[in-house]
Every structure is written in structure tokens, then in C-alpha cells.
Amino acid sequence: MHPIVRETKPGTCPECGMYLVKEKPKAEKIVTAKDALYTCPMDPEIIREQPGNCPKCGMKLVPLSGGHGTGHESHASAEFDFRRRFFITLPLVIFTILLSPNIQKWFGFNVQFPGIESLTFAAGTLIFFYGGLPFFKAGKGEILAKNPGMMTLVAFAITVGYTFSVAATFLFPGESLYWEISTLISVFLLGHWLEMRSVRGATGALAELAKLIPPSAHLLRDDKSVDVLTETLKIGDLILVKPGEKIPVDGVVVSGESSVNEAMVTGESRPVVKKMNEKVIGGTINQDGSLTVRVAKIGAETAIAQIMKLIREAQASKPNVQLLADKAANVLTFVAIFAGAGSFLYWFTLSPHGAVFAATLAVSAIVVACPHALGLAIPVVTTITSTLGAKNGILIKEMKGLEIARKIDYVVFDKTGTLTRGQFGVEKIIPAGAESVSEEELLTLTGAVETLSQHSIAQGIVEETKNRRLTLPAVTGFKSFPGKGAVGTVNGKNIAAGNLSLLKELGAVGTESLVKLQGKTAVYVAVNNTFQGIIYLADIIRTESKTAVKRLHQMGIKTAILTGDTRDVAEEVGRELGVDTVFAQVLPDDKVNKIKQLQQEGHIVAMVGDGVNDAPSLTQAHVGIAIGAGTDVAVESADIVLMKNNPLDVVKAINLSRKTNEKMVQNLIWATGYNVLAIPTAAGVFYPAFGILLRPEWAALLMSASSIIVVFNALLLRKTKLE
Ligand code: ADP
Ligand code: MG
Numbered sequence: 001m002h003p004i005v006r007e008t009k010p011g012t013c014p015e016c017g018m019y020l021v022k023e024k025p026k027a028e029k030i031v032t033a034k035d036a037l038y039t040c041p042m043d044p045e046i047i048r049e050q051p052g053n054c055p056k057c058g059m060k061l062v063p064l065s066g067g068h069g070t071g072h073e074s075h076a077s078a079e080f081d082f083r084r085r086f087f088i089t090l091p092l093v094i095f096t097i098l099l100s101p102n103i104q105k106w107f108g109f110n111v112q113f114p115g116i117e118s119l120t121f122a123a124g125t126l127i128f129f130y131g132g133l134p135f136f137k138a139g140k141g142e143i144l145a146k147n148p149g150m151m152t153l154v155a156f157a158i159t160v161g162y163t164f165s166v167a168a169t170f171l172f173p174g175e176s177l178y179w180e181i182s183t184l185i186s187v188f189l190l191g192h193w194l195e196m197r198s199v200r201g202a203t204g205a206l207a208e209l210a211k212l213i214p215p216s217a218h219l220l221r222d223d224k225s226v227d228v229l230t231e232t233l234k235i236g237d238l239i240l241v242k243p244g245e246k247i248p249v250d251g252v253v254v255s256g257e258s259s260v261n262e263a264m265v266t267g268e269s270r271p272v273v274k275k276m277n278e279k280v281i282g283g284t285i286n287q288d289g290s291l292t293v294r295v296a297k298i299g300a301e302t303a304i305a306q307i308m309k310l311i312r313e314a315q316a317s318k319p320n321v322q323l324l325a326d327k328a329a330n331v332l333t334f335v336a337i338f339a340g341a342g343s344f345l346y347w348f349t350l351s352p353h354g355a356v357f358a359a360t361l362a363v364s365a366i367v368v369a370c371p372h373a374l375g376l377a378i379p380v381v382t383t384i385t386s387t388l389g390a391k392n393g394i395l396i397k398e399m400k401g402l403e404i405a406r407k408i409d410y411v412v413f414d415k416t417g418t419l420t421r422g423q424f425g426v427e428k429i430i431p432a433g434a435e436s437v438s439e440e441e442l443l444t445l446t447g448a449v450e451t452l453s454q455h456s457i458a459q460g461i462v463e464e465t466k467n468r469r470l471t472l473p474a475v476t477g478f479k480s481f482p483g484k485g486a487v488g489t490v491n492g493k494n495i496a497a498g499n500l501s502l503l504k505e506l507g508a509v510g511t512e513s514l515v516k517l518q519g520k521t522a523v524y525v526a527v528n529n530t531f532q533g534i535i536y537l538a539d540i541i542r543t544e545s546k547t548a549v550k551r552l553h554q555m556g557i558k559t560a561i562l563t564g565d566t567r568d569v570a571e572e573v574g575r576e577l578g579v580d581t582v583f584a585q586v587l588p589d590d591k592v593n594k595i596k597q598l599q600q601e602g603h604i605v606a607m608v609g610d611g612v613n614d615a616p617s618l619t620q621a622h623v624g625i626a627i628g629a630g631t632d633v634a635v636e637s638a639d640i641v642l643m644k645n646n647p648l649d650v651v652k653a654i655n656l657s658r659k660t661n662e663k664m665v666q667n668l669i670w671a672t673g674y675n676v677l678a679i680p681t682a683a684g685v686f687y688p689a690f691g692i693l694l695r696p697e698w699a700a701l702l703m704s705a706s707s708i709i710v711v712f713n714a715l716l717l718r719k720t721k722l723e
Helices: 070-099 102-108 118-145 152-171 178-212 303-316 320-350 357-369 372-391 399-407 415-419 437-450 454-467 500-505 545-554 568-576 589-598 615-620 649-681 696-717
Strands: 216-221 225-231 238-241 250-256 259-260 272-274 290-298 394-396 410-414 425-431 475-481 486-490 493-498 521-527 530-538 558-564 581-583 603-608 623-626 640-642
Touching: 070 102, 070 118, 070 178, 118 152, 118 178, 152 178, 152 320, 152 357, 178 303, 178 357, 178 696, 216 290, 290 425, 303 372, 303 394, 320 357, 320 372, 320 399, 320 558, 320 649, 357 649, 357 696, 372 394, 372 399, 372 649, 372 696, 394 649, 399 623, 399 640, 399 649, 410 589, 415 454, 415 558, 425 437, 425 454, 437 454, 437 475, 437 486, 437 521, 437 530, 454 521, 454 530, 493 500, 493 581, 500 521, 545 558, 545 568, 545 649, 558 568, 558 589, 568 581, 589 603, 589 615, 603 615, 603 649, 615 623, 640 649, 649 696
Parallel strands: 410 558, 410 603, 558 581, 603 623, 623 640
Antiparallel strands: 216 225, 216 238, 238 290, 250 290, 259 272, 394 640, 425 530, 475 486, 486 493, 493 521, 521 530
16 A cells, blocks of 8 residues: 555555565666657657657657657757758759749840750759658658558659659650749748747657656665666665755655755646655755655656656547548548649640640649648647646646537536545544543544545544554454445454444444534444444635636536535535535445436536546546646546646636637638638639639648648647636
8 A cells, every 4th residue: 555665574564554565576767768759750649659650651750759869869850851951952943943944034034055954854853852752751651551641742743743844855845844843842841841840849848858857866875875877766765866956756755854846747836845754756856955765656657757658648649620630631632632633634625725834733733732731730739738738737638538628517526635625634522422432532443443544534533643642553354435434343342433324324323312513524433333422524625726616607617516525514615615516425436426417417517536436427527637646647537637636727727628629720720721712723713814823832832831830820829828
């Protein structure tokens, strides 16, 4: 139960008395740049743990993590490859432009010399092969992956143009398209270079997280500190963290006191004071004191590693609009080919303007219809959303959940630990049995049983026994009744502690003559099945709870409390916070039915709970929000995990969902909408009446611009305030 407890000999746990089990050796390492993830330079949605080629476009995957140098350089190399090809071909492109008879005619100059045709051919060929290579490779990859798309279209368009020009040079007399094709390639190279640069900006956050872990740590060995690589640390090692340094791993403070800035992991901007026995998180910054820390988690288990994993999963999990975008992109690919073939046929046969004109228009139409912006529209947004969320302490596990979150009209809160602090303090002990057990004795017997319970009420009772310096006897036959209480045998007596329904279920006698204390949580205690008294506890309502409920109401969202606690306690909290509905005395198994009930009334329901016994209701709700995950971010049943214990973050998460959706819709409208005008223009529809044409290089510029606009629009999301 307590992974921090580590002894060299077998025995029982000093924390809970359970038998110690043998520890499994761990082979895992700290996450470093070497364990980097790989992504497609063109498609941030593709994330793999191994290097290789992109399954979608066939491009070589590049390390995602900026790590400690290496990853960054090789990611940049793919981006710089486009840049290099752009600059190397640029003089040749200018050269072909200047030699083009048409350009000379338009600008009224004349450069003629023998062999000019062969020179243009040579320059055009160089540009075609050297500049076009990345597109051919990627196009081939797409076709091999049976997923022809953007790159196939680009490769196809420039090949059509080039083949046509070669034929015009050698086979039949006619104008060539060299300068058009050259500029087209040039613009594509430029577009991809700029686009990759912005996509890199969008994916940078995972790399930033990996960079939080300092590469080395001060290991304490026989009271001397040795500097070692972080990845060589083992669980149980003692390390020293000096003021101003980053904490290298998750651990527990053994000595020292300091305030720690945990903002990068939990989103909490105020520094947190850390004393003995408190947990620290790797990657956070130790501010003013020195801390000696015992390493508790390494490798994939650390909070940072888990957060990175969650972000990765979130980025891989597709929102439903993605399917729509994918479908639209497929359709558009065919539209592009159809528009290209259609315009060639039309302008060549039906309205003969010559092969050059027809081919130019065909190339323009294909280029402008490339569904690239559409392919990027959603993934760039989800990438930024998941990292923006993480920065605010909101981890998105399932994009579909975040997608619906904007439509939520009912938020159901678990009471204990969510709306309240979950730190119960004992208010009053009332011995009430016939045998007149003393207050202390009642507390001792109950405390002994509750040491084995994980419930926050149990912790409150145990805390009180510590305050009163009571020694707790051993307990045997412990059994927990979720949502009701616990039983166990202490000093040969059968003790039951829990709510009224537990005592009734156990058939305890004497429970009728009760002294009631309004608004306090009562733990009834029975000894040998006879009622002996009540321990009253109270919990503190979080200050943020009230604001959260108010904000939700302002957003038109109703709120409810769902708790296993008694009606009068629940209603008092409900009144205090102003929630719309109170579901009290609900057993854990029944909580899910309350969610179903709201859903049947037609509500879109979010359930906010600590994830311990709320798992079924988190799953049942449209959006399951686990709160207060702290370092245990891997909450299974939730769609969204909140790192902090702050109900206001629910409001933030809903806002994030709304903002995300806005961006997705804007991007989709832009990415599809621009085609409505661009494709017909490129195909020459407005030529006869208005003389408007879209030359291939302008088509390429427009196409690239539309992709870049989509990325930039998504990047704007980074600046968003969620409150
Ligand atoms: P919540 O819904 O507020 O999280 P639970 O469902 O966990 O509450 O528990 C419901 C009630 O069951 C508590 O209010 C308490 O009366 C009783 N209970 C549960 N566990 C214990 C325990 N270990 N000791 C005493 N009472 C308990
Ligand atoms: Mg609970």
C-alpha cells in the first residue's frame, strides 16, 4: 500500500502493518532525450515510439523531443532540408524565369542566344529532380501506404508539367512550362519549410516537458554528495536538491524545508511549502531551501513521464470532427484530380486554347485543390489544446470527451474531497452506549480499525488519535464496506464504524436512541454489535467551490452534489454553494444511476470526482473529470484529469473545450471554404467572362498560404486565457 516504505528485511509495514512484499526490480530509466518520440515533420498527429517512416505520407519520422540537443537538431534537419533545397534552386528558378519567352514578352526585354532551349531544359530538369525529390519520396510513401493525398498530388502536378515541357522541347514544337513548374516547386519548398517551422512550434510542448528533467543529480552516498546522471538513480536513493535547482525525480522529502514551484506540472502558480514526508515532483523547481529527497519513482512512473504519455495519447486520440475532416480531405483529393483532368480536356478540346494553356490550368487546379490545409486543420488544434491544457493542470485523456465538454449542461460534483477539502476533523465524540465506554476508548477502538481504511473520514479519525497521543492496538479481520464504513476486531472485540445503514445491515442494536448533531458527518460505532457512540466530523468547503458553482451557473450550466454522506450534511453544503440538486446517501454502486437519470432527462452530464470509488460514474457521464490527481495522473476512467484539487478548473476545462471547438470550426470552414472559389478559378471558370486565371505558382502560393493560415490560427489558441 505504501510504495515509499522500503526495508531491507521482511516484516510488516510501519505505516499500515501490512506484510511487506518483495520488490520487483525495475529496468526502466528516467525519460531523457534518448527515449525521444518520433513524429512526422508534416503531420503532428503521427507520433511513434520508434523511428521509421510516416504511415500516412511516408516521410522519415524525426525526433519529437528537443531533449538535450540531439533531437532538436535532427528535427530541424528535415525542416532545413526544405529550406536548403529552396535556396539552392532559387537562382536556377530566377534563371528559367528570365529565359522564358513569355516573361520577356511581358516585361519587354529580349535575351536570346543559341542553345537557350537546352539551357532552360537543363535548369528545369535540375529543379525538377533536386527540388521535387522530397515530394516524390513522400508521394511514393503515400501510394505505398494506399493513402494518396497531398504529396501525391504535388508530385503528380509537377510531373505532368515537366513531362509536358520535355515533350514540347524535343517531340513537338510548342511552348514549354519550365518556369511555371520551377516557380511552383520553389513555392512548395518555401511553403513546406515555413509550415514545418510553425508545426514545430505547435509540437514543442512535449519537448519542453522532457527538458524539465535536469540531466544530473547530487546523489548522497555516505553523507557525501556525488554528481550522477539522473537516469542512473534508483528507487530509495537519497539525493540533495540545492536552492534554485530543479528536482530531478519524484520523491519524498527526508529532511530540509523549502518552497517549491510546481507550476509546470500542476499549473499551481503559488509555490508550495515542502517539509519532511512530503512528496516532491521531478521537474519542479526548488526555490529557497535545501532538500534531501528519497527517490520514490523513476522512469515511466514519474509524473512528468506520465503526463507526457497522456499528452501523447490525447494527441493520438481523435475528436469526431477529425473523421469529418478526413472524409472531406479524401473527397477533395478526387475533386483535385477530377478538376485537373476536367480542365485539361475542356480547354484542349471543347474550347481549344492550345495544349500549354490547358496543361497550365490543369496543373493549377490540381495544386490549388491539394487538401493540405484540411489535413492540418484539426491535428494542429488538438496538439495545441492538449499542451495548453497541460500547462493549466488540465490533462486531456480522450479528445472526444473534451469535444463534448463544450455542450455540458449539468455538472455533477462528488462532495468529499472535491467540493470539500476531504480533510475531516473530529468535532465531537459522544459515547452513548449502555456500557458507558469512555470518549478515549471509543476513539481508540475506532481509530484502530480506521488505520486500514483509505477513506478521508478514516484519516480524520486516525489523525485525532495521534493528536491525543493514543496508542492504537492491532486490528485483525479488517473489512471495508465502500460508501458505508469498515469493521475489524480489536482487543477481541468486534468493532463496526460507519453510517447508520452499515450498523443496521450488521444488525447492531441500540441505534434508535440517537443524539443528532446537525450538518456534521456522523460515524456510528458499534462494539460487539451494540451501539456505543458517535464520532462527529466536519469537513471544510473549498473556497473555490462557491466560485466554480457561480461561474457554471453564469455559463448556463446546472450543478449537482452526489454523495454517500447523510442528507442534512449534503444539503447544508448544497445550500452554502447554491447548487441546483443534491443527491445524498447514495451508495457507490448507485451513483452511476443518478448520472443515468440526468442523462435520461436529456442533459449532457459531466461527473467530477476523485476517481477512487467514482470510476463507474466517471465512465457513465458524457465527460468524466477526475480531480486532484496530483502525481497520480493515470486515472483510468476519466476523459479529463485535473492535477489540482480546484473545482474552478472544471470551468477552465469547459472553456478550453469551447475555445478548441471554435478553432476547429474556423479551420474547417477556411480549409474547405477557400476551395469553393479557388478550384473554379484555377480551372478557368472565370476566364471567359472576366479573364481571371490562376497561374500554377499562384495556386501553389494560395495552397501553402491556406495551410499556414490554419496553423497560425491554431497557434493563436496558445495565448488564450481559460478563466
Ligand atoms: P462520498 O460520496 O462523499 O465520497 P463515500 O461514498 O465514500 O462518500 O462514503 C459515504 C459514507 O459512508 C460516508 O459519509 C461515511 O458516513 C461512510 N463511510 C465510508 N467509509 C467509511 C469509513 N472508513 N469509516 C467511517 N465511515 C465511512
Ligand atoms: Mg468520494
